[in-house]
Amino acid sequence: MTTRTTRDTPQRSPDGVSLTRRGLLRSASLGGLSLAAMIAAPLEEQIAYAGQSVNRNSKPSELRITDLRIAHIRGAPMRVPIIRIDTNQGLYGYGEVRDGGSPRYALMLKSRLLGENPCNVERLFRKVQQFGYHGRQGGGVSGVEMALWDLAGKAFEIPVYQMLGGRYRERVRLYADTTVSRDRAEYARRMKARLDLGYTFLKMDIGINLLAGERGLITAPLGFDWLRDRMTAHPFTAIQLTNRAIERIVEYVAVVREAIGYEVPLAADHFGHFSVNDAIRLGRALTPYQLAWLEDLVPWQFTELWKQITNAIDVPTLTGEDMYRKESFIKLIDAHAVDLVHPDLATAGGILETKKIGDYAAEHGVGMAMHFAGSPISFMANVHCAAATENVIALEHHGVDVPWWEDLVVSPEKPLVKAGFARVPDRPGLGIELNEEVVRKHLIPGERYFAPTDEWNQDRSNDRLWS
Numbered sequence: 001m002t003t004r005t006t007r008d009t010p011q012r013s014p015d016g017v018s019l020t021r022r023g024l025l026r027s028a029s030l031g032g033l034s035l036a037a038m039i040a041a042p043l044e045e046q047i048a049y050a051g052q053s054v055n056r057n058s059k060p061s062e063l064r065i066t067d068l069r070i071a072h073i074r075g076a077p078m079r080v081p082i083i084r085i086d087t088n089q090g091l092y093g094y095g096e097v098r099d100g101g102s103p104r105y106a107l108m109l110k111s112r113l114l115g116e117n118p119c120n121v122e123r124l125f126r127k128v129q130q131f132g133y134h135g136r137q138g139g140g141v142s143g144v145e146m147a148l149w150d151l152a153g154k155a156f157e158i159p160v161y162q163m164l165g166g167r168y169r170e171r172v173r174l175y176a177d178t179t180v181s182r183d184r185a186e187y188a189r190r191m192k193a194r195l196d197l198g199y200t201f202l203k204m205d206i207g208i209n210l211l212a213g214e215r216g217l218i219t220a221p222l223g224f225d226w227l228r229d230r231m232t233a234h235p236f237t238a239i240q241l242t243n244r245a246i247e248r249i250v251e252y253v254a255v256v257r258e259a260i261g262y263e264v265p266l267a268a269d270h271f272g273h274f275s276v277n278d279a280i281r282l283g284r285a286l287t288p289y290q291l292a293w294l295e296d297l298v299p300w301q302f303t304e305l306w307k308q309i310t311n312a313i314d315v316p317t318l319t320g321e322d323m324y325r326k327e328s329f330i331k332l333i334d335a336h337a338v339d340l341v342h343p344d345l346a347t348a349g350g351i352l353e354t355k356k357i358g359d360y361a362a363e364h365g366v367g368m369a370m371h372f373a374g375s376p377i378s379f380m381a382n383v384h385c386a387a388a389t390e391n392v393i394a395l396e397h398h399g400v401d402v403p404w405w406e407d408l409v410v411s412p413e414k415p416l417v418k419a420g421f422a423r424v425p426d427r428p429g430l431g432i433e434l435n436e437e438v439v440r441k442h443l444i445p446g447e448r449y450f451a452p453t454d455e456w457n458q459d460r461s462n463d464r465l466w467s
Helices: 021-031 036-039 043-051 121-131 134-154 183-194 243-260 276-285 303-312 326-334 351-363 378-386 435-443
Strands: 066-075 080-087 093-097 171-176 200-202 264-268 291-295 315-318 366-368 392-397 421-423
Touching: 043 291, 080 134, 093 134, 093 264, 093 378, 121 351, 134 351, 134 366, 134 378, 171 200, 171 326, 171 378, 183 200, 183 243, 200 243, 243 264, 243 276, 264 435, 276 291, 303 315, 303 326, 351 366, 366 378
Parallel strands: 171 392, 200 264, 264 291, 291 315, 366 392
Antiparallel strands: 066 080, 080 093, 171 421
């Protein structure tokens, strides 16, 4: 069906100027052209005169990065460096470094981004990807990538998920982590409270830290220090679980299951650093409680150990929150080493890289849950990615108990979280803006709100990876 155009139908020039007679007259009068001269001039000249008053700061092809600054907050629920990338047209984009990460992971990228067009997201990602790594070290590249997508969406006036190919869902299911209590009844009460808030997917921590200090449960070398030796990888600790230790962990799960029932999925978070043999023993003991997954039983790097555990138990296995880039996940997926992948978008490489991870996993019949423990900035980056990725099961929400968490941002579509789901916004970019007053209240002491970072403007280095 063809729409008929009349003289009163608004039309737009390439610069966005209204081409109705009324629009042209108004633009011309603003540009200094007299009404009589305007009426007498040919249409082409009328458009040219009207264009003189057009705000041309909306041309994506002419957008350039001029600055990168940080606002470092705490308690959201972790320490989070929020990134702001500014441009020559007044547009800006937000991202964030992974929770607990250093702002320097992002600041070191600034000199490599200045003068670039932020809409070339993938090209800029490839330019800086070599400066990311696993764990929190992926936070700088990932946070910058989030901010670039926010900027591109604002420049083209479309939501990020649309630039990823559209969405599979209008709202994203959340799974809620829950604060630990060594009192089993209290732990069960907290889990039931999550259910009462409307969450349809739950997760609990049942690690060996619940058993620390009790005699006869954990076998470990004399003098082993839990804090000092926490950097030792699981297979090298010589920690073992007694049968009683496994029984105690099972008791926690049994009490929680009794409180919440079996209708809702229940996942289990980090367990602590013990051997593959004990991971298998524990997994078998937890089989009757229908857990959605067992998380990070051994470090993600040990593909063959993961495969050994996965093949030996009937409870689904999952890892990935500390993995950087798709290639790391491909190794796990191709080996069928885990049942589910679990990237943290703020480590994995950002929005597009996480979608690529999900797409690859889906092609091999593997589902994806998404780890997250940051501010609403990264949260919304995750929401857009989850909306655009087919095999997403649920996205973690770690800020349920932070009363001011949503107050950090402004959005006409708040609350961001309602009855255990996040609505996918239709506003440009990530769809939110920072609430400066609230952010300032929660800055780390001594930190300033997006203070200048000129010392990072120049970093001379030959970044080429080949000769």
